[in-house]
Amino acid sequence: MKQAGSVQQKLRHSELGLSDERVISMYKTMMLARRFDERGQLLQRAGKVNFHVSGITQEPSQVAMGFAMDREKDWFLPYYRDYGFVLSLGMTVRDLLLSIFAKEEDPNSAGRQMPGHFGSKRLRIVTGSSPVTTQVPHATGFALAAKMRGEPSVAIVTFGDGSSNQGDFHEGCNFAGVHQLPVIFVCENNQYAISMRYEQQTRGRICDRALGYGFPGIRVDGNDPLEVYRVVKEARERAVAGQGPTLIEIMTYRVTAHSTSDNDLAYRTKEEVEFHKSKDALPVFRQYLTDAGLWSEEEEATLQSEIRSTIDEANEYAERAPFQSPEDSVRYVYAEEGN
Amino acid sequence: MKQAGSVQQKLRHSELGLSDERVISMYKTMMLARRFDERGQLLQRAGKVNFHVSGITQEPSQVAMGFAMDREKDWFLPYYRDYGFVLSLGMTVRDLLLSIFAKEEDPNSAGRQMPGHFGSKRLRIVTGSSPVTTQVPHATGFALAAKMRGEPSVAIVTFGDGSSNQGDFHEGCNFAGVHQLPVIFVCENNQYAISMRYEQQTRGRICDRALGYGFPGIRVDGNDPLEVYRVVKEARERAVAGQGPTLIEIMTYRVTAHSTSDNDLAYRTKEEVEFHKSKDALPVFRQYLTDAGLWSEEEEATLQSEIRSTIDEANEYAERAPFQSPEDSVRYVYAEEGN
Amino acid sequence: MPVIEYIEAIRLAMHEEMERDGDVFVMGEDVGLKGGVFGTTKGLQQQFGQQRSIDAPLAESAIAGVAIGAAMAGMKPIAEMQYSDFMFPATNQIISEAAKIRYRSNNDWNCPLVIRAPIGGGVFGGLYHSQCPESVFFGTPGLKIVAPATAYDAKGLLKAAIRDPDPVLFFENKKCYRLIMDEVPDEDYVVPIGKSNVMREGSDLTIIGYSMPLHFAMQAAEELSRDEGIEAHILDLRTLQPLDQEGILEAVVKTGKVLIIHEDNKTGGIGAEVSAIIAEHLLYDLDAPIRRLCGPDVPAMPINPPGEKHFLLNKDKVKAAMLELARY
Amino acid sequence: MPVIEYIEAIRLAMHEEMERDGDVFVMGEDVGLKGGVFGTTKGLQQQFGQQRSIDAPLAESAIAGVAIGAAMAGMKPIAEMQYSDFMFPATNQIISEAAKIRYRSNNDWNCPLVIRAPIGGGVFGGLYHSQCPESVFFGTPGLKIVAPATAYDAKGLLKAAIRDPDPVLFFENKKCYRLIMDEVPDEDYVVPIGKSNVMREGSDLTIIGYSMPLHFAMQAAEELSRDEGIEAHILDLRTLQPLDQEGILEAVVKTGKVLIIHEDNKTGGIGAEVSAIIAEHLLYDLDAPIRRLCGPDVPAMPINPPGEKHFLLNKDKVKAAMLELARY
Numbered sequence A, B: 001m002k003q004a005g006s007v008q009q010k011l012r013h014s015e016l017g018l019s020d021e022r023v024i025s026m027y028k029t030m031m032l033a034r035r036f037d038e039r040g041q042l043l044q045r046a047g048k049v050n051f052h053v054s055g056i057t058q059e060p061s062q063v064a065m066g067f068a069m070d071r072e073k074d075w076f077l078p079y080y081r082d083y084g085f086v087l088s089l090g091m092t093v094r095d096l097l098l099s100i101f102a103k104e105e106d107p108n109s110a111g112r113q114m115p116g117h118f119g120s121k122r123l124r125i126v127t128g129s130s131p132v133t134t135q136v137p138h139a140t141g142f143a144l145a146a147k148m149r150g151e152p153s154v155a156i157v158t159f160g161d162g163s164s165n166q167g168d169f170h171e172g173c174n175f176a177g178v179h180q181l182p183v184i185f186v187c188e189n190n191q192y193a194i195s196m197r198y199e200q201q202t203r204g205r206i207c208d209r210a211l212g213y214g215f216p217g218i219r220v221d222g223n224d225p226l227e228v229y230r231v232v233k234e235a236r237e238r239a240v241a242g243q244g245p246t247l248i249e250i251m252t253y254r255v256t257a258h259s260t261s262d263n264d265l266a267y268r269t270k271e272e273v274e275f276h277k278s279k280d281a282l283p284v285f286r287q288y289l290t291d292a293g294l295w296s297e298e299e300e301a302t303l304q305s306e307i308r309s310t311i312d313e314a315n316e317y318a319e320r321a322p323f324q325s326p327e328d329s330v331r332y333v334y335a336e337e338g339n
Numbered sequence C, D: 001m002p003v004i005e006y007i008e009a010i011r012l013a014m015h016e017e018m019e020r021d022g023d024v025f026v027m028g029e030d031v032g033l034k035g036g037v038f039g040t041t042k043g044l045q046q047q048f049g050q051q052r053s054i055d056a057p058l059a060e061s062a063i064a065g066v067a068i069g070a071a072m073a074g075m076k077p078i079a080e081m082q083y084s085d086f087m088f089p090a091t092n093q094i095i096s097e098a099a100k101i102r103y104r105s106n107n108d109w110n111c112p113l114v115i116r117a118p119i120g121g122g123v124f125g126g127l128y129h130s131q132c133p134e135s136v137f138f139g140t141p142g143l144k145i146v147a148p149a150t151a152y153d154a155k156g157l158l159k160a161a162i163r164d165p166d167p168v169l170f171f172e173n174k175k176c177y178r179l180i181m182d183e184v185p186d187e188d189y190v191v192p193i194g195k196s197n198v199m200r201e202g203s204d205l206t207i208i209g210y211s212m213p214l215h216f217a218m219q220a221a222e223e224l225s226r227d228e229g230i231e232a233h234i235l236d237l238r239t240l241q242p243l244d245q246e247g248i249l250e251a252v253v254k255t256g257k258v259l260i261i262h263e264d265n266k267t268g269g270i271g272a273e274v275s276a277i278i279a280e281h282l283l284y285d286l287d288a289p290i291r292r293l294c295g296p297d298v299p300a301m302p303i304n305p306p307g308e309k310h311f312l313l314n315k316d317k318v319k320a321a322m323l324e325l326a327r328y
């Protein structure tokens, strides 16, 4: 796959309308997400932070999603593993580290919420919570607002495979289907919900559920970010054209434990995990760029050192940053005067 | 359809394993449900009771469902239009009239709940409430209990088309799918949810939703009770054989207003209603029996007069029966001593 | 000033706010062509179109959740729950989401949402068309809750709720819809959220309550004044969250005797908090134990007439309790 | 008597009841192979199999709803909500269904269901892994609610809940899981639902509360006794619904001064009802206003350590309030 057909592969991103710069930028963002994620794990293991939840191996498709959308117009409702997604939307590693350290300057919640609970009005990233799937009807609501206002905005929302079994998935999708709203529902099917394998969560295919709501449902290989890009982009075009929602099921795999609080070897084998690690899309994507003549060993080395210093700086900054004061931590229950 | 092919049709019920007595009994039950329902409307119009909710035109398929199940073993979770269903399960017209008049002797709730809120442990009819669709997970729970105990019981639950858009539909179906439980989910799609047409509720087909839960979904014409019987019976056999749930969508039409509190001509035309009234399955079923040589004008006359006197007697009894005393009306919040 | 029905006041408030602000819209089951099962949204779709009077699929969690999304996007949705009994499927969206959006985002996002839901019994609706769900939502900071008793307040509070930048639960009493009529000005006005209202001045005992039962208290007060010379001071809380602590304490001080009334069952009701506030701040001003007269602690009222009557407050029950307290 | 952890007491109660009665089973997210995210159901699947320790899809309304169905069918399900913060999607099933099944069927059907849910903060769980949801369910007749503070009570109350013919919400405190250890007999016993417990005898002031904060009160009481000669009388409600009115009043009479404590936010909390009961029955026995020391009225506690600390009660905060009241 890597050697043969490289001439043909060279064209894949161009065929999708992605410039060389953009596809390189996608790769850089994936790598940044990966390295940030590894830092998060490290910080937790070192006892510097209490908790980290990882998106490793899901980043390539997350970044592809982000790049397929319009950062100026669309609305983004990510879920807690979406570091790759939010980094592709303009959130910085410093923002994420401020959140991991739960510091006041964290733009997501001023250190009120757990890491992975994203939100930034400036970046059109909608504030999220822990109870899973509540964001699905919210995305429908953003799409409804866009339609009512005649704005060419599309709402894109992500959630896990387990989460697709919540009532809110059903209700949010169905509402969007009836009103043909510009919204993309993305299930990142990493085949586990904490300890529960996919087959313990459902016997159907999640993408097939779209049929019951009257819009297309598509399953796509998460280890093929360009294909994810294509599918999301098409869904976006349909949405903008008034053709309604799309459900996309990204097939991926959770290679880390559910979170740093979980011991995954209590319910699955190392072999299973290693098998999926070997399918990691990140080196494949790098190879693609290399084969396309867009990437070199030197560029890789430079990227890695840049990322390292970005993360180091952000880490230091975030670690030193102050917590929100206890007095301020009880503010903003309601609008304050002059709000 | 009535004349031609009658020889072939004669065999239909026998082919399905229904004896002549049973198929006649089905017809009688349908007619009883119809006449009871008409009495309910009359009583409301006469100001004798406050409220009636009608199942007219849905009874033939409801009765077919009841006859396809095992009254001794199965569990029944009807919804509020299911007079035909519960009458086929052993509830009497007197029980129903006691409920309409909200009298203490009403076996469903001692006159606590609105009519159409069925329940009788003796008849294995599970107590229901007004918030729609909550009974769907309950049915799954009954099926789970049956499976755990190794009992050959199947739970069958009904609900409306609008109600299928509640989260509980999704969650209850999915749970049953994962655990391959002996349960039959029946949507009585009468094409309206109060004022809202089917297309305002969903753009998909309800039966197609089963695909996303990994079990069969079947759409069946509600005006063909023998076909409904066949489909439900097959679903029951699959369930008993450990092959899991089935979703059945019965296509029907609500010819009455939503309830006596509703004015349906505010949102649909008389013509539309008349068109569907003309497709009423009850006279067709009678013709089927007649063509099969199982039914005559005289038998019809006898049946009508029997039904009338049954209903009259029950009506009189129920009207005279006492209400639950105010003191007793606050009992049974919790188990009482010796319960 | 024109005298109008409580339900008409609600309809007018929506109508005027929708004319005033293009971001305001209504959404709920049957709110469009039918105009709602009670007729509260009648005419709105005709005037403002299907886009601003949206018939929503039968799914309350979506009605709340979609409205929350639209509100975060800057719209001002009025989500209708057909009966408050049917708002429980939306509890997670209301408590986990609407109530916490501003707080969890440190003021970055907010949720200017109104959820209207008819409460209360007396319409032969039985267990699931009569409930008072206040206590379920009352303990959740981040929500505002209002429950008007008059047409004037219904209109003014609904307008205030629609203009409020935070989520407001608007509990309208279905028994009041056509029974309660009072003067409502033609001009635009709001009733501020968080302010109680003295409905009647008196010096012998204080009644504190909200929604329908206050009308029983008013009738009883007239009779007690006429027949017994007892003068009741009656406070309408109007807003349940945040409670008007100042208003409550002032009303208590007036008489030193307090009867709290509501239709919701007693245990865990709003009355408990009102009583606790008084017991914390005015213990030494009390001349009698704090009484609560509320619905009995049963799951809901039965549909049969004697059962319903037994469950509900009425003028006579309130009057008896008032008399007993006055004589204490 | 062996001293065991609170969490172990819960596990043991389930284990013993499952051995005792084949109709008892557990169901919830990750309760099987993993043994629950806190390890509360560890070993149950190994011993009782997948059918009696059921990993349920991630859908709380189904977990409650399916359990309700099974309970009506005669089983005795123990449904686990992973965190009490995540039980709100099941609110409709709990309030509209479980709570009303006996009542609405006039005693024909019943629902012997236990729902276990971990409450409380102090584990750096932030807004949605720390909440106390008591107030949401407290006002609903037909439910029973228990919230043990000790390992002994956890075991005895869970056994009582499992054997109870009506639905019981069992609120276990996640901070207590490994922090609280006490003597638990090997023999079978139950702690009756509806009975409070005097944790400490005293004559100067009465503390009434439940769950984790009582341990702060106990520590503070020891210090106050030693350093100030102040003797606190401490009552553990244990059962929140139905409240033990008699026990509450007895505890109040002992001292005439009452401090109510809980971690759930103040407005609309259980403390309000406790206070209202006292204000209704013992007004003249009080030597001080009824105080409540509770979580602040904000949506939930932040995850950052100073914010969490600011939100939560602790020994010092409770002690300060006790001292102030004692000196009143």
Ligand SMILES: Cc1ncc(C[n+]2csc(CCOP(=O)(O)OP(=O)(O)O)c2C)c(N)n1
Pocket: A081, A130, A131, A132, A159, A160, A161, A162, A163, A164, A190, A191, A192, A193, A194, A254, A258, D029, D058, D060, D082, D086, D089
């Ligand atoms: C309503 C709700 N119930 C339970 C939880 C606890 N919980 C957090 S993540 C998770 C599993 C989610 O699985 P999935 O949706 O597949 O996403 P993944 O973590 O695999 O990416 C659970 C059960 C929750 N956050 N919200």
Ligand SMILES: Cc1ncc(C[n+]2csc(CCOP(=O)(O)OP(=O)(O)O)c2C)c(N)n1
Pocket: B081, B130, B131, B132, B159, B160, B161, B162, B163, B164, B190, B191, B192, B193, B194, B254, B258, C029, C058, C060, C082, C086, C089
């Ligand atoms: C949760 C809930 N929301 C709203 C209602 C009010 N309501 C009663 S019946 C009904 C329409 C039901 O439509 P459908 O499911 O199609 O059944 P049908 O009445 O057509 O047989 C509505 C909205 C309810 N009972 N429960």
Ligand SMILES: [Mg+2]
Pocket: A160, A161, A162, A188, A189, A190, A191, A192, A193, A194
């Ligand atoms: Mg997953």
Ligand SMILES: [Mg+2]
Pocket: B160, B161, B162, B188, B189, B190, B191, B192, B193, B194
């Ligand atoms: Mg229908």
